[in-house]
Amino acid sequence: MNEADWDLVRRAQGGDIDAVTTIISRYERYVYQTVYGIVQHPADAEDASQETFLKMYRSLRTLHDIRTFPTWLARIAVRTALDRVEQRDRTPPTPMDVLDSVPGPDEVRRTDLQLDVAQALARLTPEHRAVIVLREVYGFDYTELAQILAIPVGTVRSRLHHARLHLRTAFAVPEEGGLN
Amino acid sequence: MHCDDVQTHLSSYLDDELALALGEQITEHLQHCSACRTSYQTLEALSAQIRTALAAVAMPPGLETRIVASILAESRYPRHDISRWITLAVLSVLTLAIILVGYSPLGIFTWSVIRVVVGITWHSVPIIPALLGRSGTLGVIAAAMAWSAGALVLALRLGHSGERRPSYER
Known part of the structure; x- marks a missing residue:
């Protein structure tokens, strides 16, 4: 974030709707990818994104340090996505859900990768998915992850370790040799 | 350092979230242990795959319009x-x-x-x-x-x- 972004958040806090819509435009992908990685379902991700921005709009004035806006927004997105996963009583995501989100038939390789990743992520708990998505996609460091997820840094470390172990098993990448 | 210890810290090592001394010990271990090096490379590849797959998730058409509409409705009729x-x-x-x-x-x-x-x-x-x-x-x-x-x-x-x-x- 730079000074222009901070000014945008400041104006949005003051009730400037144009500033709010600009924020939505800039952070739509950020929020959608975060919640999608957790809920693993396009329709749920869409609903959770909309809900996240509504919560952001309602609570923007409670944000005291505007420099923390991205992590604050990520925290809302993660909480909203985890709540949605908890609420829904659906079957686990199918590969078709991932196919639905792919734009065209010319991206077959990408689709295969998305299918593999979706299937692997589906085996994780929503909490593990959250930490993986925030780390891998946005590169938040452990301190930031702890703030976003409201857990100790040690728990972040442990969740990432276990999530990656599960993913490695799910991908079943064969390893050569043995351990000493 | 034993392989078991290295495996425990590989995830944090990958994220550059280890204390300097511990990180250096793991770097040294990876230089001469092919099994742990393969594990590390697997984790690296896994991270890249997840990044690529999630970054390629297509945005639903019209989502931004719907979000803005809901915010505008909220601004007219505040809760x-x-x-x-x-x-x-x-x-x-x-x-x-x-x-x-x-x-x-x-x-x-x-x-x-x-x-x-x-x-x-x-x-x-x-x-x-x-x-x-x-x-x-x-x-x-x-x-x-x-x-x-x-x-x-x-x-x-x-x-x-x-x-x-x-x-x-x-």
């Missing part, structure tokens, strides 16, 4: 914070109760007893009526009653639309 109304109503009722207790015959009697028991000689109760006069006092009581009733009605009417304070604000 009320039920907790504020409840607080207001409770404070109003308490204010009213204090006033009524202070001015009613029962209240005056209670104050008298308290003064006798505690031994206080000051007269707090007649001060306000003396300052405001009879009509002023009645006006204060009427305003307090109207304020309390209004706040209570609003709190009850808005009760069904209130929501719990979200966890990210706690």
Whole structure:
């Protein structure tokens, strides 16, 4: 974030709707990818994104340090996505859900990768998915992850370790040799 | 350093989240242990795959428009914070109760007893009526009653639309 972004958040806090819509435009992908990685379902991700921005709009004035806006927004997105996963009583995501989100038939390789990743992520708990998505996609460091997820840094470390172990098993990448 | 120890720290090593000395020990171990090096490379590849796959997730068409529309609707018809109304109503009722207790015959009697028991000689109760006069006092009581009733009605009417304070604000 730079000074222009901070000014945008400041104006949005003051009730400037144009500033709010600009924020939505800039952070739509950020929020959608975060919640999608957790809920693993396009329709749920869409609903959770909309809900996240509504919560952001309602609570923007409670944000005291505007420099923390991205992590604050990520925290809302993660909480909203985890709540949605908890609420829904659906079957686990199918590969078709991932196919639905792919734009065209010319991206077959990408689709295969998305299918593999979706299937692997589906085996994780929503909490593990959250930490993986925030780390891998946005590169938040452990301190930031702890703030976003409201857990100790040690728990972040442990969740990432276990999530990656599960993913490695799910991908079943064969390893050569043995351990000493 | 043993392989088991290295495996435990590989994830944090990958994220560059280890203490310098520990990181250097793992770097050294990876240079001569092919099994651990393969594990590390697998984790690296896994991270890259997840990044690529999630970054390629297509945005649903029209999502931004729908989000903006919902925000605009919200800005025209703002939600009320039920907790504020409840607080207001409770404070109003308490204010009213204090006033009524202070001015009613029962209240005056209670104050008298308290003064006798505690031994206080000051007269707090007649001060306000003396300052405001009879009509002023009645006006204060009427305003307090109207304020309390209004706040209570609003709190009850808005009760069904209130929501719990979200966890990210706690």
